[in-house]
Amino acid sequence: SDNRIAVLVPGKIHPRVLERLGKQFDIVSVERDGGPKVDAETAARIRGVAVSGGFGASWIDAFPNIEVIANFGVGYDGIDVKHAASKGIVVTNTPDVLNDEVADTAIALLLNTLRQFPKAESWLREGRWVKEGAFPLSPFSMKGRRIGINGLGRIGLEIARRLEPFKVKIGYHTRSPRDSLPYDYYPTLKEMAQSVDTLISIVPKTPETHKVINADILSALGPQGVFINVGRGWSVDDDALIAALGNGTLGAAGLDVFYDEPNVPAGYLSLPNVSLLPHVASASVPTRDAMADLVVDNIIEWFVKGRPVTPVPETPVKLRG
Ligand code: NDP
Numbered sequence: 001s002d003n004r005i006a007v008l009v010p011g012k013i014h015p016r017v018l019e020r021l022g023k024q025f026d027i028v029s030v031e032r033d034g035g036p037k038v039d040a041e042t043a044a045r046i047r048g049v050a051v052s053g054g055f056g057a058s059w060i061d062a063f064p065n066i067e068v069i070a071n072f073g074v075g076y077d078g079i080d081v082k083h084a085a086s087k088g089i090v091v092t093n094t095p096d097v098l099n100d101e102v103a104d105t106a107i108a109l110l111l112n113t114l115r116q117f118p119k120a121e122s123w124l125r126e127g128r129w130v131k132e133g134a135f136p137l138s139p140f141s142m143k144g145r146r147i148g149i150n151g152l153g154r155i156g157l158e159i160a161r162r163l164e165p166f167k168v169k170i171g172y173h174t175r176s177p178r179d180s181l182p183y184d185y186y187p188t189l190k191e192m193a194q195s196v197d198t199l200i201s202i203v204p205k206t207p208e209t210h211k212v213i214n215a216d217i218l219s220a221l222g223p224q225g226v227f228i229n230v231g232r233g234w235s236v237d238d239d240a241l242i243a244a245l246g247n248g249t250l251g252a253a254g255l256d257v258f259y260d261e262p263n264v265p266a267g268y269l270s271l272p273n274v275s276l277l278p279h280v281a282s283a284s285v286p287t288r289d290a291m292a293d294l295v296v297d298n299i300i301e302w303f304v305k306g307r308p309v310t311p312v313p314e315t316p317v318k319l320r321g
Contacts, residue, residue, distance in 0.1 A: 002226040005303055006045040008063065010036075013052045013072055016292035021050060021299065024197045036062035048299045052254035054078035060087065070309060073282075074098060074154075075232065077205035081314045089127060092298035092308045095154055097290040098282040105256065105281040106200060106230045113226055113254030113275040114140040140226060140251060142166055143275075148196035150189060151203035151231060152178055159200060171196060177311040193220035200229070215240035218250045226252045230281050233258035242267035245274055256281050 007025040008294035009018065021027055028046060030038055035259055036059050038046075045064040049055060051070035057080045068090045071079055076093045084091050111120055115138045123135045145168045149156050152172040160183055163170050171184035173192045178185075186192035189212055193199060199221055203209045213227065214237045220280065221227060227250060229236060238259055244250035246267075254275040258264050268274050282288065298308045 001309055003048050006301060007048040007050055008038075008046045008066075009050050010055065010059065011051070011053055014048060014288055014292040014295075016289055017050050017072065017295050020293070020296040024300070035059070038062070040102040048303065050295050050299060051079070056080050057083040060084055060089065066120070068092065068299060068302045070295045070308075072295050075204055077232070077234075081312060085315045089315065090302065090308055091312045092295075092302075092310050093312050094291040094294040095310055097294055098287050099154050099255065100157045101284055102155045102202075102230060102288040105164055105226060106155075106159045106202065107162050109230065109254040109256060109277060110226070110228050111142065111196070111274060112199065113140055113228060113252050114138065116275075118275060126202055137244075140224070142168065144168070145198045145226075146196040147171070147198040148173065148186065148192040149183075149202065149275075150192070150199060150201040150235075152181075152183070153202070154236065155230075156200075156202045157181075159202060168198075189217060193217045197221060197224050197227045200228040201235055202231045203235055205234040209235045211235065211237040211238060212240065218244040219248055223248055225250050226254070228254045230256045233261065238265050239265070242271070245271050305315070 004024065005028045006028050007021055009027055009029045012235050018027060028042060029036065030036065039141065043063050043067055047067050049066060049069040050067065055069055055078065060080060060083050066089050069079060069084060070092045072094060074093050074095045076091060079091055081091050120135045123129060131133065147163055147168050147170055149160055151171040152160060152174050156172065158170065160170050161254060171186055171192055173186045173189050186195065201213060212235050218227065227241065241253060242265060245253055252273040256277040257279055264276065268276060282291065294310060298310060302308045
């Protein structure tokens with residue numbers, strides 16, 4: 001009905017978002033391909049956006065009365081926040097509710113990469129245990145590793161805490177050190193790479209994190225070195241990583257995220273020493289439900305109470321109205 005607030009949903013989103021939003025808002029669903037295609041009257045009625053994926057300046061400009069953009073996911077690099085902020089639009093994300101899931105996945109991916117469990121399972125399923133005998137010994141182990149975490153934010157800290165019982169050495173690199181933590185702080189990524197044999201990256205996609213995992217960093221990790229990425233593929237120089245894995249400069253890698261998803265460079269697929277996941281770090285039913293709820297709660301709280309639950313730092317936290 002016309003007296004309900006209209007919320008735009010471009011492209012696909014978790015069904016729970018639509019189900020809950022639909023109870024009190026008019027949902028306007030549109031295709032993403034080819035840019036915003038909504039008649040002027042409908043466009044003018046849109047006051048909120050729920051989105052999983054991108055929402056750039058051209059989308060923001062196509063809807064003159066947007067007040068809030070709620071992103072499904074903690075990483076909101078797909079949204080032009082600068083442009084939103086310049087127009088007084090609040091952007092929200094879904095922090096914290098996925099910390100445990102993503103940290104669990106990082107540990108699982110690290111173990112899979114070190115111990116080759118996915119390959120060992122294939123060995124069994126393909127009948128090779130019976131025909132050829134025991135699965136070959138994994139070249140690497142968790143034991144005695146020196147682990148450096150690139151980014152010790154909400155998720156990075158949960159990864160560090162999970163690593164403690166493995167009796168490994170733990171360090172981290174961020175731009176500013178965190179207070180009172182029992183981990184070694186490295187002011188540069190290079191210094192950390194030189195001091196550890198295992199690097200886990202969990203930094204956001206920003207201009208400063210573009211391809212920071214480069215040939216220099218990978219060779220500092222060395223032939224026994226392992227690189228794990230659960231942050232963004234944007235942070236990795238794929239050509240350098242594929243070369244390092246292929247020529248033994250680096251021991252192994254485990255990747256959940258890629259530069260141009262869902263496209264994965266063919267170079268990775270043909271390497272034996274890389275463990276690959278299709279961006280599933282937060283992808284469980286309970287965690288995605290919690291993320292969906294936070295998207296909806298941000299929109300409801302904005303329109304009902306005038307204050308979103310989890311606004312991103314770049315956009316104003318002013319009260320509505
Ligand atoms: P936070 O904002 O809590 O933490 C980000 C961390 O990165 C901080 O420690 C920050 O420290 C550090 N950081 C930021 N910029 C730099 C830089 N240029 N150099 C070094 N360190 C930097 O974010 P979350 O932990 O909640 O999430 C991190 C990212 O993980 C998300 O933005 C998202 O891209 C990704 N992610 C991936 C998922 C997946 O499915 N694989 C799921 C969830 C998140 P400081 O500011 O001091 O530098």
